[in-house]
Amino acid sequence: MKSLGSIRREFAPWNDPNAKPYIAFENVTKRFGDFTAVNNLSLSVYEREFFALLGASGCGKSTLLRMLAGFEEPTAGRILLDGQDLRGIPPYRRPVNMMFQSYALFPHMTVEQNIAFGLKQDGMAKPAIEQRVKEMLDLVKLTQFSKRKPHQLSGGQRQRVALARSVAKRPKVLLLDEPLGALDKKLREETQFELMDLQQELGLTFVVVTHDQEEAMTMADRIAILDKGEVMQVATPAEIYEAPASRFVAGFVGNVNMFEGTVAAREANTARITGASGAEIVVENAGDAAAGNSVAFAIRPEKIKVSSRRPEGAANAMEGEVYDLAYLGDMTVYHVKLGDGQVVKASALNSARQTDDPLTWNDRAWISFRPDAGVVLTR
Template sequence: MPARRPPPGCRCPRRLSGQGEVFKAVANIDVGPVRRVFAPWLDPKAKPFIEFRNVTKKFGTFTAVDDLSLTIYEREFFALLGPSGCGKTTMMRMIAGFEDPTVGDVLLEGQPLAGVPPYRRPTNMMFQSYALFPHMTVETNIAFGLKQDGMPKAEIADRVAEMLKLVKLEPFAKRKPHQLSGGQRQRVALARSLAKKPKVLLLDEPLGALDRKLREETQFELTDLQQDLGMTFVIVTHDQEEAMTMADRIAVMDHGRIVQVATPSEIYEQPNSRYVADFVGDINIIEGKVERCADGHVTLNTPHGTIEAAYEGDIAKGSDAWFAIRPEKMRLTLDEPAEAHRNCIAGEVWDIGYLGDMSIYHVHLGDGVTLKSAQANTTRLLQRPISWDDRVWLSFDADAGIVLTR
């Protein structure tokens, strides 16, 4: 039986060679719903491939990147995620050499990049607009950078053929960009970026011009390609789903600073702040006061009732805290649960969003707050027992959400 790829969304096992015993140990570390064997950031002996050391970048009086430090490892698919204006593209441009830090250093393989022009850096950048030459064919677009470098014609022909095969565009070699679909143009731009075989491929919102279905398909193609090539990819995106699907790790950014760096499952399940929790995915956040914190649990008094949640740490009684829980982890029932005195909130269904595989229920509470509950549609729509204006109960387990203190 031929070998099969891991299922979509599963990034293990990676094709590893010579990574040492540390990865055998890391393979048994559970960091969420996905087990990984590729985790050099867990190895204290691993050396960063790309490193930002206390980097600040200013444009006049505006600070785009603010005293930022970050490490990215070889063969990692790393995502810089954040809203427009948070500094993620500026960081990528500093790696590429299009911008220089105002303060601090950017290093590649331990060597400072200061003073090295873009064309001498072992990096290549793929832009959202693709920037293909309209008068050139697919193969001449891919060959352009190789010709500029003075590569012999025979080698160029071999490399172009290799890239066309890699992105599955061999039948389209003689076509021009206007004769291609959006997805095919995206592949041409990718092949051109990879043709020079850079050590780092920088992707600036590379899938933004594609429709949703094609974008989802291309996300998995990119991850497969990156694994096959064993290359370091750094992607800039504001699309959380895109980052969660493709990246080994994500850096969530806000106003020129990195708020959290972690794997997709850790970012989703263990956000370190309300900003990260709210930015990545849909979430309900309930404010309360700490009544008790002991024995691995914290009790919160909220306007909607008592919440008891798992919490490893210590919070002083009377402190402000927030309970964050994803909609899919909230049970929704017409009947009051047996333990309604805790982790149970009553409300009224004000709206229902039907998404096919699931429905999102907007439950309005008495004080104007609305919580969301995501329920799988295991029965036909006409048989759904909960509808608009119904009095319902939201309930959840103590470990279904996370307590945040900032």
């Protein structure tokens, strides 16, 4: 069985026509004066899903999260949670908790007091609070730091305290607004996997807002790409990366090379594209592109091979010159300038310590790729 990328877990209720969304944004619009932050947006999130809202600043992702939390009300449309319309329900009465980027911990309270705060507000009995706090400390591996105050903790430890406090009340949905933005790169990468494991252990629905592509790709079951308050594509990380729905999505997520051209011929699922850097490109993932259509052929750098000689039998090959080169340890990145001036980015995994075909600046080089290596985009 072939699949677009590795399958992280056997969980895909969105593919079941009988499955009902747990969270539903139905034709939601949010305006602030003359500015439209969210524009007639519809979106579904399923129970126990780790869902990411990904986009640049100002795309509307945080506004969506705030409306779900109850801090903002939609100008039009409605938001449903487990079938209930949330309009008019204040934040403290929604089965939703939100974890902010700043963590918002009480500086004068210890770790265990911070975790217990919301439980006390709800009037939970003291023995039950103590038991719940103990469970949360064990869950986030902070038992030995229970008596410390926030300023005595590292950034990663404070993040885990905020997370424990957020899930202590056992909300149906946990909202995370740029939750790892304050952490350094290495700690952020470690925490991404911790969050994934914790979400599956708790069985909660997580909705995370981020502008970090790697963060969304690592953690989420599905990603919604947003731009100017509208949804550009909703799909799994592998589908977003390997089968983007548009030029915008292809260019926004990861690195990509775009060859603009015209479909000269179409047969079954294969298309021949001309006008792209003066060469004909044979593509097997032609989608719904018809002969005569103006299209873009999108291909990721790692799908392109660079060599000093033209590869024998290659269906797609173009000659150019090594314009730039970067050795990054685990991979080498090449920028190859083609005859028409287009610079193509290619990356090669350094699986061996030595190479039989070394290339350097200003060398003549060939780029080549398989017919199934990229996709045709009509919009």
